[in-house]
Amino acid sequence: MIFKPENSVNQKVLLADNMGVELYLKREDKIHPFVSGNKYRKLKYNLIEAEKLGFKTLLTFGGAFSNHIAAVASAGNALGFKTVGIIRGEEVEDKIYDNATLSFAKDCGMQFKFVSRDVYRDKTSESFVHSLEQEFNDFYLIPEGGTNGLAIKGCEEILTPNDKHFDYICCSVGTGGTISGIVNCSKPSQQVFGFPALKGGFLQQDISKFVIQNNWKLIGNYHFGGYAKINEELISFINRFKKMQGIPLDPVYTGKMMFGIFDLIQKGYFKKNSKILAIHTGGLQGVSGMNTVLKKKNLSIIE
Ligand SMILES: *Cc1c(COP(=O)(O)O)cnc(C)c1O
Numbered sequence: 001m002i003f004k005p006e007n008s009v010n011q012k013v014l015l016a017d018n019m020g021v022e023l024y025l026k027r028e029d030k031i032h033p034f035v036s037g038n039k040y041r042k043l044k045y046n047l048i049e050a051e052k053l054g055f056k057t058l059l060t061f062g063g064a065f066s067n068h069i070a071a072v073a074s075a076g077n078a079l080g081f082k083t084v085g086i087i088r089g090e091e092v093e094d095k096i097y098d099n100a101t102l103s104f105a106k107d108c109g110m111q112f113k114f115v116s117r118d119v120y121r122d123k124t125s126e127s128f129v130h131s132l133e134q135e136f137n138d139f140y141l142i143p144e145g146g147t148n149g150l151a152i153k154g155c156e157e158i159l160t161p162n163d164k165h166f167d168y169i170c171c172s173v174g175t176g177g178t179i180s181g182i183v184n185c186s187k188p189s190q191q192v193f194g195f196p197a198l199k200g201g202f203l204q205q206d207i208s209k210f211v212i213q214n215n216w217k218l219i220g221n222y223h224f225g226g227y228a229k230i231n232e233e234l235i236s237f238i239n240r241f242k243k244m245q246g247i248p249l250d251p252v253y254t255g256k257m258m259f260g261i262f263d264l265i266q267k268g269y270f271k272k273n274s275k276i277l278a279i280h281t282g283g284l285q286g287v288s289g290m291n292t293v294l295k296k297k298n299l300s301i302i303e
Pocket residue numbers: 037038039067068145147172173174175176177178179250253254281282283284
């Protein structure tokens with residue numbers, strides 16, 4: 001088996017004694033180097049379904065640094081599917097080999113179609129999907145970010161019976177699929193905190209549609225200005241965290257979540273003596289792409 005969900009163990013995060021809480025990190029990033037963390041969980045039942053229905057091709061959508069694009073390309077390659085990626089931004093077409101995510105996906109055999117930001121925004125329209133059917137024939141469509149009912153079913157397997165004793169579960173939020181699965185498999189007495197990686201008021205509603213209980217909350221002050229926006233403070237936090245804990249974080253999702261958790265612990269936000277489980281949703285393939293951008297801007301890089 002190329003995927004190793006058994007590698008996802010809870011690792012203790014070292015905190016100063018006076019912090020008053022215990023923090024563990026569930027290492028979903030260890031499941032696979034490219035189909036990492038929640039992307040494995042979200043794809044699992046979709047891939048089973050695609051195979052069951054006899055599809056030979058997977059088609060999906062994403063930006064030029066997308067963890068989801070890397071995951072679909074890699075999983076498709078491993079399991080014998082053709083893959084098609086509809087990529088946001090026509091300008092990246094000439095820069096595939098400057099971009100670690102796209103060059104990796106291409107090496108996995110993914111075929112790309114680059115579209116303008118306007119077309120991309122409209123990608124779920126009937127007419128656009130119809131044009132894709134004309135161009136690529138029969139495909140199993142996986143939505144942007146991979147979120148659908150089967151993805152949430154996969155994310156309901158992130159927590160195990162051993163995780164029952166945690167008071168809080170924390171995860172990063174993009175489209176909200178992952179937190180929805182986690183909420184659905186949490187105990188009603190546990191509190192689930194989501195840390196959005198982007199600005200936007202739509203998430204609350206999206207998640208409400210998928211969850212079966214109300215023991216969750218979004219903590220919206222740690223997006224650092226928006227999706228994939230970062231600053232020196234975040235970079236130095238990620239580098240310090242890796243040095244002290246031996247655990248790499250990604251700058252788009254898990255770094256922001258962990259920054260938020262540390263800040264909230266320092267502010268006494270969590271109950272005294274409580275146990276917190278944070279989910280390392282992976283995303284480490286995106287670090288080298290981010291570093292290329294940081295170097296161009298003469299900023300510090302992620303070590
Ligand atoms: C995609 C991704 C997320 C967001 O997951 P959603 O289900 O879209 O909310 C979080 N962390 C990492 C590392 C991701 O790649």
